[in-house]
Amino acid sequence: MTTIDVMLPYYGDVAQMKEAAQSVLDQTFTDFRLVVLDDGYPDPEPARWFGAMDDPRVQYLRNEQNLGANGNYRKAVELVEADWFVMMGADDVMRPGYLAAVSAAIDAFDVDIVQPGVQVIDETGARVTPLVDRVKKAITPRVPTGGAALGGEELAASLMRGDWAYFPSIAWKTSSVREIGFRTGLDVVQDLALILDIIKRGGRMALLTDVVFDYRRHSASDSSVRALDGRRFDEERDFFLGEAASFDSLGWHRAARTARRHVTSRLNAASLLPKAYRSEKGAPRALWRHILR
Template identity: 50%
Template structure:
């Protein structure tokens, strides 16, 4: 724990940064270095290596020799959903970030999260301002991100969403950048990621917290770089259309769930799943350019089909 400037006992202890790892080593190193560069040093970084073929990342990490860093390597690959859930289970702090192994924190990220926690101690989720970067680390604005930006609440100050308003916002737009989110640790561990999802597991967690009464705090101050590139799980599943099969099934189930609890606006948003359909439409030209007609048909089917 760190004392505050007045010497009083701190309200907030160490923040857990949990990093499921499987990907490019250079991006991984940049992510870790961004944690080491934090102006607020009160963090714990736990890297869970899902048996990436090369041991290079683990060797590099352990050579740092920082006692705040822990490293776990699986004996075999368990998959993204299980690795994310293990990140939840290994966390112990009151506030937890499930950090992407290819994303980058700005130096003031942890300090800003701590400020938000002090202002909103009972929140379930804290979402900082995010900048989108490409594979080379340059700022970029894709069509997908532009569409998602239509749905993200905009304000000069922080915004707090709860209940059906929160459900409508994230269901209609799915605009959140989940690796940037700080989660209320006890709430996160009590809920966890649902088994069986590889693409919408983050959104499912948000919905589960929302329907349990949890709130989302949205902060406009940019302290995080989210990397958008073709090598991510969501990107390659989007390219061949498989992500949208999972999304459609999820949204249909979600519409019924919302209807049951009496949230008609959220149920309508789930049936329409507009941003997901726009995302699918943007992938059609890529599929056609490589003559992948099967994927193109799948993408078009998702684009022009709703849940009624």
């Protein structure tokens, strides 16, 4: 049986953070450690709530200074003790069988990453299917019931067609992540960058079919704001072109062509144009630049 560390970088809504943490404590698989990394959120309630817990599997830490999302992720990786870990979102929800499904996949497949089935929920917890997630579902590779292991150029090209992975739901092999680490300077594609870096080094992903994780999508999330003002797509464009060059150096020319085209990313930008024209924070020129370049 594999022990799994659940790392919970936190800054934001207290009630949703509590729901996320409680979903970890409610797992049928009990051989885990929950580590909460409070990035200095200005509310004493998290410290009080975790301080009242009498559970040796739970550790609450508060950063002395705000590290930002990327910095808090890197700190979390440094604190992992188990062979596998999850970098859970502080507003997402594990279904009770999540860790059991991940543990079974770790035993069944020789992989570095486990991506389980995911359901998207909104701010209220209701199940939703936004356009972006309908597209993700359509382009996700089809695997048999019980899952399959994927890797190499085929997996890289698939992720370049569209990033169908859900970062907070993924289980990671600790040694593989520590060999590579999160790239600095990335805000919205850091998870995809890590997956691709692992794949390019020969790593593999287990893709599961059972839905065991609820991913919360907020309309006013940081990535949504960055998308409307163009910052998200500026980062994506530079990232895709850099990956194309990297794939070419490996001889993965099909993946390189897919990265250069980044069709799904362009379509995502196009879908936001009406909202950008209506929004004070919108930047239609930035979206058009991404669509046409």
